[in-house]
Amino acid sequence: MNWKLMTAALVLGFGGLASAVPVEVASLSTVLTDVAQNVGGDRVRVTPIVKAGIDPHVFEPTPGDVKKISNARLVLVSGLGFEGYLQKLQSSVGSGPRFLIAGDVVKPLMAEETCEGHDHDHHHHHAHSADGKVADPHWWHSVKNVEAVTRQIRDALIALDPEGRSTYEANAKAFEARLKELARDVRLEVARLPKSSRVLVTSHDALGYFAKDHGFEVLPVQGISTSDQPSSQKVRDLIQTIRERGVKAIFAENIENPRVLEQITKETGAKLGGVLYADGLGTGETGTYEGMMRHNAGTIVAGLQ
Amino acid sequence: MRGFPLLRFVLVALGLCVAGFPVWSLTRPAPPAVPQTPVRTDAEHREVELVVNTSTPALVRISSPDGAILETVTPTSSASARFAQNASAPDDLVVSARWEAGGEQALRVRIIQNEETLLDRTLWAEGELEDVIGFQP
Numbered sequence: 001m002n003w004k005l006m007t008a009a010l011v012l013g014f015g016g017l018a019s020a021v022p023v024e025v026a027s028l029s030t031v032l033t034d035v036a037q038n039v040g041g042d043r044v045r046v047t048p049i050v051k052a053g054i055d056p057h058v059f060e061p062t063p064g065d066v067k068k069i070s071n072a073r074l075v076l077v078s079g080l081g082f083e084g085y086l087q088k089l090q091s092s093v094g095s096g097p098r099f100l101i102a103g104d105v106v107k108p109l110m111a112e113e114t115c116e117g118h119d120h121d122h123h124h125h126h127a128h129s130a131d132g133k134v135a136d137p138h139w140w141h142s143v144k145n146v147e148a149v150t151r152q153i154r155d156a157l158i159a160l161d162p163e164g165r166s167t168y169e170a171n172a173k174a175f176e177a178r179l180k181e182l183a184r185d186v187r188l189e190v191a192r193l194p195k196s197s198r199v200l201v202t203s204h205d206a207l208g209y210f211a212k213d214h215g216f217e218v219l220p221v222q223g224i225s226t227s228d229q230p231s232s233q234k235v236r237d238l239i240q241t242i243r244e245r246g247v248k249a250i251f252a253e254n255i256e257n258p259r260v261l262e263q264i265t266k267e268t269g270a271k272l273g274g275v276l277y278a279d280g281l282g283t284g285e286t287g288t289y290e291g292m293m294r295h296n297a298g299t300i301v302a303g304l305q
Numbered sequence: 306m307r308g309f310p311l312l313r314f315v316l317v318a319l320g321l322c323v324a325g326f327p328v329w330s331l332t333r334p335a336p337p338a339v340p341q342t343p344v345r346t347d348a349e350h351r352e353v354e355l356v357v358n359t360s361t362p363a364l365v366r367i368s369s370p371d372g373a374i375l376e377t378v379t380p381t382s383s384a385s386a387r388f389a390q391n392a393s394a395p396d397d398l399v400v401s402a403r404w405e406a407g408g409e410q411a412l413r414v415r416i417i418q419n420e421e422t423l424l425d426r427t428l429w430a431e432g433e434l435e436d437v438i439g440f441q442p
Binding site: 190193194196214215 | 369370371391394395396397398399435436437439
């Protein structure tokens with residue numbers, strides 16, 4: 001091999017190495033971590049800042065987390081007030097990384113806010129409207145919203161890494177096809193329940209988007225944040241409603257203390273229908289978005305049938 | 306045979322139709338088997354007609370949480386059934402179909418009450434279809 005060929009091989013080799021450096025992404029949501037990994041594939045390295053099992057309503061980034069976020073080129077944020085620390089975080093990390101706010105591409109549901117017994121030391125930065133309602137930040141419980149966010153992440157990655165366009169487009173298309181299949185499977189699962197049985201009693205008001213898509217009425221113990229504490233009058237009213245409506249099961253959440261729910265089951269005769277993943281992904285079979293949605297739909301239907 | 310040629314043709318065609326009728330009636334697809342769902346007519350429920358049409362013959366099953374409303378046993382392009390539906394909160398319908406013909410196929414579902422169409426949806430699929438039709442509250 002002559003020297004020209006060797007030089008060309010070296011240049012190509014370094015070029016290959018340069019393009020093989022993954023795009024650094026930091027994620028403040030377990031759902032967004034999963035979507036970014038599906039869209040980005042080997043071209044991205046996603047660092048999960050909020051991990052499975054952490055309550056994102058009360059999460060605070062540590063100095064170590066801030067450093068990791070500063071080193072990222074893209075930061076994935078749920079938005080709609082879910083990350084109460086976002087403004088502080090953005091000013092800490094400066095203009096380095098680009099922030100992608102997923103809530104910007106979904107149509108928010110407006111929910112009643114229950115501030116009874118609310119701990120104002122906790123984060124509580126939900127966007128209030130004039131009528132006292134707040135945007136429900138749990139948008140991922142509607143598969144359609146996740147489809148929109150998939151396209152948003154695809155476009156953000158293409159902007160940061162134009163050479164990967166064909167990969168990002170192909171990966172996003174494949175993931176969207178799986179999401180459509182997921183949406184159909186969830187519809188088929190829920191169709192086993194008569195409309196009259198579609199009453200969802202949960203720890204906190206996190207399943208509004210799921211309820212809207214599938215015709216459920218949600219009766220939450222807490223408000224849209226896990227730091228909203230219910231008054232004893234609200235719990236008494238809820239017990240009365242559960243009795244009147246003949247609700248068969250109520251549901252706990254993976255990161256909640258189910259003590260209040262246990263008390264309600266004792267007084268109403270409704271059973272604990274199982275654990276739902278409301279604020280993000282779990283581990284094992286619920287460690288992916290698709291697994292989490294299938295688990296939630298299956299648990300709800302099995303509990304209420 | 307003597308006579309006017311057009312008259313001869315008409316007579317032969319009539320003869321073929323008369324001879325062919327028993328063969329057609331024996332070999333035509335059986336009408337769809339419709340489960341006999343008891344039709345409740347209390348204040349909460351309304352009696353409606355479910356009408357299904359497909360682009361080419363298909364095996365069709367339509368069910369609600371109470372069970373099957375319509376189920377064909379041979380491929381058909383058209384079937385109907387009557388059932389009782391909750392008027393204030395109609396249940397979802399699970400629609401399944403299987404076509405032998407290839408390519409994209411369509412299935413139209415209509416819910417009719419006293420000549421008023423309450424729902425009219427067309428679903429498309431290739432080979433097999435399984436999906437849900439929901440009523441908006």
